[in-house]
Amino acid sequence: MSIPYLRVQDLSVSFPAKSGGFQAIDKISFDLARGEILALVGESGSGKSMTSLSIMKLLPMAARMGGRIEIEGQDIAGFGRREMENVRGAKIGMIFQEPMTSLNPVLTIARQMTEGLVRHKCVSSREALATARTWLEDVGIPEPNRVLAQYPHQLSGGMRQRIMIAAALALRPGILIADEPTTALDVTVQSQVLDLLVDLKARSGSGILLITHDIGVVAETADRVAVMRGGRILEIGTVDEVLHSPKHDYTKALLASHLTVDRGLRQRELEVAGVRP
Amino acid sequence: MMSEPCLKIEGLRKSFTANRRTVHALNGVSLALGKGETLGIVGESGSGKSTLGRIAVGLDTPSAGELHVDGARIDDLSPQLRREKLRRCQMIFQDPYSSLNPRLTVGRQIGEGLFARGEFDWPAINATVADLLDRVGLKREFAHRYPHEFSGGQRQRIAIARALAPNPRIVVADEPVSALDVTIQAQILDLLAGLKKQGDLSYLFISHDMAVVARLCDRIAVMHRGRIVECGPARAVIENPQHPYTRNLLDAVPRFGRRRTGQKPVPVLLPHHGDADRYMTVAEGHTVLQSAGL
Numbered sequence: 422m423s424i425p426y427l428r429v430q431d432l433s434v435s436f437p438a439k440s441g442g443f444q445a446i447d448k449i450s451f452d453l454a455r456g457e458i459l460a461l462v463g464e465s466g467s468g469k470s471m472t473s474l475s476i477m478k479l480l481p482m483a484a485r486m487g488g489r490i491e492i493e494g495q496d497i498a499g500f501g502r503r504e505m506e507n508v509r510g511a512k513i514g515m516i517f518q519e520p521m522t523s524l525n526p527v528l529t530i531a532r533q534m535t536e537g538l539v540r541h542k543c544v545s546s547r548e549a550l551a552t553a554r555t556w557l558e559d560v561g562i563p564e565p566n567r568v569l570a571q572y573p574h575q576l577s578g579g580m581r582q583r584i585m586i587a588a589a590l591a592l593r594p595g596i597l598i599a600d601e602p603t604t605a606l607d608v609t610v611q612s613q614v615l616d617l618l619v620d621l622k623a624r625s626g627s628g629i630l631l632i633t634h635d636i637g638v639v640a641e642t643a644d645r646v647a648v649m650r651g652g653r654i655l656e657i658g659t660v661d662e663v664l665h666s667p668k669h670d671y672t673k674a675l676l677a678s679h680l681t682v683d684r685g686l687r688q689r690e691l692e693v694a695g696v697r698p
Numbered sequence: 699m700m701s702e703p704c705l706k707i708e709g710l711r712k713s714f715t716a717n718r719r720t721v722h723a724l725n726g727v728s729l730a731l732g733k734g735e736t737l738g739i740v741g742e743s744g745s746g747k748s749t750l751g752r753i754a755v756g757l758d759t760p761s762a763g764e765l766h767v768d769g770a771r772i773d774d775l776s777p778q779l780r781r782e783k784l785r786r787c788q789m790i791f792q793d794p795y796s797s798l799n800p801r802l803t804v805g806r807q808i809g810e811g812l813f814a815r816g817e818f819d820w821p822a823i824n825a826t827v828a829d830l831l832d833r834v835g836l837k838r839e840f841a842h843r844y845p846h847e848f849s850g851g852q853r854q855r856i857a858i859a860r861a862l863a864p865n866p867r868i869v870v871a872d873e874p875v876s877a878l879d880v881t882i883q884a885q886i887l888d889l890l891a892g893l894k895k896q897g898d899l900s901y902l903f904i905s906h907d908m909a910v911v912a913r914l915c916d917r918i919a920v921m922h923r924g925r926i927v928e929c930g931p932a933r934a935v936i937e938n939p940q941h942p943y944t945r946n947l948l949d950a951v952p953r954f955g956r957r958r959t960g961q962k963p964v965p966v967l968l969p970h971h972g973d974a975d976r977y978m979t980v981a982e983g984h985t986v987l988q989s990a991g992l
Contacts (some may be wrong), residue, residue: 449819464879535880561962578743607742612950613962620960634879638953664954684949685912686933692891 424494425452426595426628427476427513432488434468434475434652442615445471447490447652453596458629460623460639461661462675463649472649473598476630478505479516492595511541514589514627518601531569534588542590556587559624560617579610583617590621596628598626603638615642636679640664648672657694702769703730704867704900705754705988706908710763711855712749723749725924726973730814730870736894736901738915738932740908740947746924751870751904756784785815788861792873794853798845804831804856805841811863830859833896851882858889870902875910889912908951917983920944920945921959926973930984942966 434446444685446468453459461469474480475489478500490498492512494666500508509515517523534556535549544552550569559564560583573581582602587595599618601610619642622629631643640660647657648669656669668675712724716768731737741747749956750867752758753922756955765773772783788811791797799807809823809832828838834855845853854874861869872888875883891914893899905911911918912932919929920943946966969989977985 464881600895608908608950609742609946611952615952616958616960616962619958620962623960635952637954640954641952641958679883680880680884680887680913681953682908682909682912682936682948685909685914686936689891689913689915689932693870 424491425454426493427453428489428491429472429476429631430491431487432472432490434471434480435485436481436483437485437611438627445484445652446475446535449647449649449652449654451647451654451657453628453630454620455595455628456626457645458631458643460618460631460643461649462572462633462636462639462646464634464675466651467649469649470600470650473515473630473632473653476598477509477513481595494497494573502611504583507541510537510592510594512595513598514592514594514596515598515600516582516585516589516602520578520585520605521573523585524581526573529569530571530573530576534569534584534591537588537592552591555582556591560584560587560623561613562587578600578606579614582606582610582614583634585619586617588616588627590627592668595626595629596630597622597637598630598632599635600632600665602631604634612636618642648675703766704733704768705731705902706764706766706769707754708764708766710750710753710765711761712746712753712758713761722924723752724760724763727921727924727926727973729919729926729929731900731902733867734894734898735917736903736915738918738956739902739904740911740918741908741921742906742922742947745921747904747921748872750921751789751872751902754868754902755787755789755870756780757789769845776982784977785864786862786866787868787870788866789858789875790854790861790869791870792876794850794857794877795845797857798853798860800845803841804843804845804846804848808841808856808860808863808978811860815864825890827859827948828864830862831856833862833893834859835885839938850878850884851885854878854882854886855889858886858893862893867898868900870904872904873906874903876905876907890914908936908948920947922968923971925987927971928985929977930981933983934984938981938984940980941985943968 428449431448432446433448437536461472463469464519475486480486489496497508521528531550534553535546538544538549538552539546554565560570562583603614606614633639643660646663648661650671656663656672663672667676708806710724710726710727714721714723727750739747760773764771767783767786772780797966805824805827808827812823812826827841831838831840836855875886882901903914918932918935919926922943928935928944939948972985974990975987978988
């Protein structure tokens with residue numbers, strides 16, 4: 422078996438304090454291969470976002486990290502700022518929940534999209550611009566030339582998230598970390614962005630670490646899923662295994678409390694009829 | 699037949715002007731909320747659903763249209779009289795972190811609603827506050843604490859207690875569970891459903907989440923670009939959607955048993971409705987907005 426693109430082993434993150442401190446992540450391990458979508462699912466405070474920040478080494482100063490993070494077999498856990506600059510973007514791309522805060526409001530889209538290409542791919546700015554234009558087309562943005570000259574505030578939330586995805590994938594990273602990429606979007610736009618992620622994963626061959634609180638999103642898009650709570654991975658497996666025959670009680674509870682449209686209808690009708698569910 | 703509506707809205711319009719551009723948030727919205735009924739308003743951002751809710755509780759004034767509470771028209775009253783009438787309409791907001799005052803004790807901010815209604819005896823107010831905390835599933839002693847001492851779910855319970863304090867007939871809830879984790883969401887939805895059983899309360903429940911609306915609402919009104927495009931009993935709208943926008947919205951909801959293949963769905967052209975468009979009745983109580991040209 423070949424080595425997975427990303428391997429996380431016994432990753433721990435704590436925030437030491439005089440009175441005990443706080444263990445945000447407690448020895449978690451998982452791998453992610455190219456072309457695969459692994460979902461990290463959990464409620465707020467489960468440590469799922471902290472996991473993505475530690476892989477990118479974007480943790481707050483006060484955090485203490487332990488364990489190994491291997492990219493193609495190389496441990497990057499001990500990397501300094503300089504070394505990480507060659508990892509971020511080029512090997513691991515990242516998109517966040519709110520594209521407005523992750524795009525720079527005073528730079529044009531062209532500038533933000535070409536920056537990484539020039540830095541990591543050693544191409545001229547003209548070539549970078551051409552690549553950026555192709556990627557904008559690929560993520561379904563009409564009139565890419567017009568959009569390239571625009572600023573983030575001139576674009577809708579869905580458009581901004583598409584641009585973030587295009588900018589991240591243009592660098593052809595081995596994996597893309599998507600931290601709640603559709604949470605701030607309307608459902609119809611969410612649906613388009615999820616279709617896009619699945620399509621691009623297939624075409625670019627990048628692996629995706631999808632962080633979400635929505636089990637419905639996991640069911641539709643992920644190949645494997647890890648259920649997190651209290652900084653631990655309670656259960657990890659294929660989507661079929663975990664969602665259809667969950668082993669851990671918490672996973673069962675999470676699935677039971679997942680509200681679907683049908684469940685909602687039924688629950689209310691039982692209530693109206695006076696039956697206690 | 700529906701009982702006399704406690705809230706009736708007719709031909710409501712609202713426009714905002716910013717940077718010399720006019721935005722039409724509401725383009726003639728009419729609805730009736732029956733006594734003891736829960737009406738869900740579903741739509742995406744920019745559909746005008748929050749503006750509608752804000753006008754229903756008097757936080758905004760309409761550009762045109764009529765607002766009736768308990769059969770009496772109130773939008774043409776003087777501000778004082780209107781405020782008096784609108785005390786029957788209370789609101790719960792999405793974010794319990796920003797809707798509570800961090801510098802007032804929980805008891806004080808719940809009690810203010812009673813004080814404003816003309817109850818000046820604080821010992822009596824405090825007793826009522828304790829009862830309210832009890833009703834929303836919190837401890838009576840919590841009245842002495844401050845909002846920061848509570849979790850998100852508990853804060854939303856406090857916000858609900860505060861809304862219930864003036865004994866309203868109508869509660870407008872604008873995305874009350876969107877900021878909460880699923881398990882907490884379920885608890886708050888159960889609470890809202892339970893509170894309605896105890897009195898003749900009506901809810902105008904605003905949400906983008908179809909599942910949440912299905913859980914709580916008797917009827918659903920779907921909003922798109924400042925108009926209600928479809929309205930009817932919850933099950934009818936969900937299982938037999940007539941408007942293309944309603945179908946889009948329902949289809950986009952993530953679900954089990956479907957896999958995304960990355961294939962782009964065929965885009966559906968949504969009609970641009972004008973003021974000449976009329977509602978067509980598809981079944982009893984189920985109406986859909988039709989383009990005049992069809």
